[in-house]
Amino acid sequence: MHARLEERFMKAVMWGAALLTATILVLIIGNVLINGLSHIDFEFLLANPRNMGREGGIYSSIVSTIYLVLVALALSTPLGVGAAIFLVEYKRRGRLLSLIRFTTECLAGIPSIIFGVFGFSFFVLFLGMGWSILSGALTLALMVLPIIVRTSEEALRAVPNAYREGSLALGATRAQTILRVVLPTAFPGILTGVVLSTGRAVGESAAVILTAGSALGVPRSLLAPGRALSVHLYVLAVEGISMERAYATGTVLIMAVVTVNILMNQLSARQRLRVR
Helix, strand or coil: CHHHHHHHHHHHHHHHHHHHHHHHHHHHHHHHHHHHHHHCCHHHHHCCEEHHHCEECCHHHHHHHHHHHHHHHHHHHHHHHHHHHHHHHHCCCCHHHHHHHHHHHHHHHCCHHHHHHHHHHHHHHHCCCCCCHHHHHHHHHHHHHHHHHHHHHHHHHCCCHHHHHHHHHCCCCHHHHHHHHHHHHHHHHHHHHHHHHHHHHHHCCHHHHHHCCCCCCCCCCCCCCCCCHHHHHHHHHHCCCCHHHHHHHHHHHHHHHHHHHHHHHHHHHHHHHHHC
């Protein structure tokens, strides 16, 4: 009897925690959507900001955000997955493994503003890139790298050893086993890390404003400055330029993150079916 009461109590606590988390999420997103949806139209999405953001739209910020995220993921994903493959498939124990994991955990815990200061001093000033999309993307790549490494590592560890042993027994090399057996099986988990990294990169403002700048125009190259959506939202809200447009920008950010998650989940589900 006592065990049943304890089990019911714990179940109620877990349900309460889950409902509280969901309620907070709904309240936050609902507040932004209610205040922002009415201010979104085609002009807002396809026009450049004018008068410091009081007029016009967010087209240049959308383009800047896409550039930043795509370049950051293009740089961090191969490096992060490669590091995870090394840790899981080639170096399973030793001092080097401990050092890599320690540095990865340290990177994951560093505040974003520190990344911004580093990116500003190293990429912007020391390397002479200036405030640019490339400087911002390199900084974002460093920020999301620990997420990709850890999620990819866990995804690779979840692949049963029987898959590896069966492939090797059939005469495949270790490289062929990794590329044709392990990676396809671990792909959904790796994709989860990419999705999490995308969400952090899209919503980052402190590091981006110090490295990519806050220019209102559309960046014509990777060496041109740009204003990301998160930075545009920050400027509009903090400086009191236009709270209506700040809410509308936040709504676009939320919709973008949700859309990316849906597309990635569909891709992950298809990959799971193929593996099966």
